[in-house]
Amino acid sequence: MSISAIITAAGKNSRMRKDQISRNLEIKNKLILPFNDKTVLETTIDNTLLSNIDECIVVLGHYSDEIMEAISNNYDDAVKFIINNPCDVGLSTSLYNGLSNIGSDFALCVTGDQPTVSTETFNKMINIMDKCKNPYKSISILRRRKTGLLTTAEGLGMPFVAPRINLMKYLKNEDDNLNPILRKIFADGYTFYGIKEKNKKELLNINHYDDYLSLVK
Incomplete structure (x- = not known):
């Protein structure tokens, strides 16, 4: 099974900015905050590159110059960076743009x-x-509630593995968050498999400054 990774890094950083302003902190994009002697984004990229993938695409948008300047590792040919144009689009559009480049x-x-x-x-x-009976009608996803065969897509988001062409059909002409789209896919009869996290920290995205602090302790 050929598989590529799409990492979306194109958001407005609005919640983190508000938190930093309220704390009188220097305003920095959350993706370039220090994390394990790297940046948040570099750590995500490195963990992804070590998985069983064939290529990796990082989708940038807002603050793309700031992010690129902060990445110390240029990754040579291991990572391809693309930039949304226009940049003010939703997560579904960023993901679609990434999928269009693999x-x-x-x-x-x-x-x-x-x-x-x-x-x-x-x-x-x-x-x-790789092992399921019909991978082109299936999605494996980091669980938020149950593990194994899921009976709902409520509350689900990234990361997940999905068939590229089929996923693009659902993302095309959408400009939304992922959960409403995942619910549509589930309603159309796709099989969802919930994967158990290695530890509880895997279930936490860095949206707010307190999220960041809880993960770097």
């Missing part, structure tokens, strides 16, 4: 603010898709 049959979809999701968990998601 040739694999399947995509591991990750957000840049998920540095705690381990390579081991990414590989569990990939392995499930």
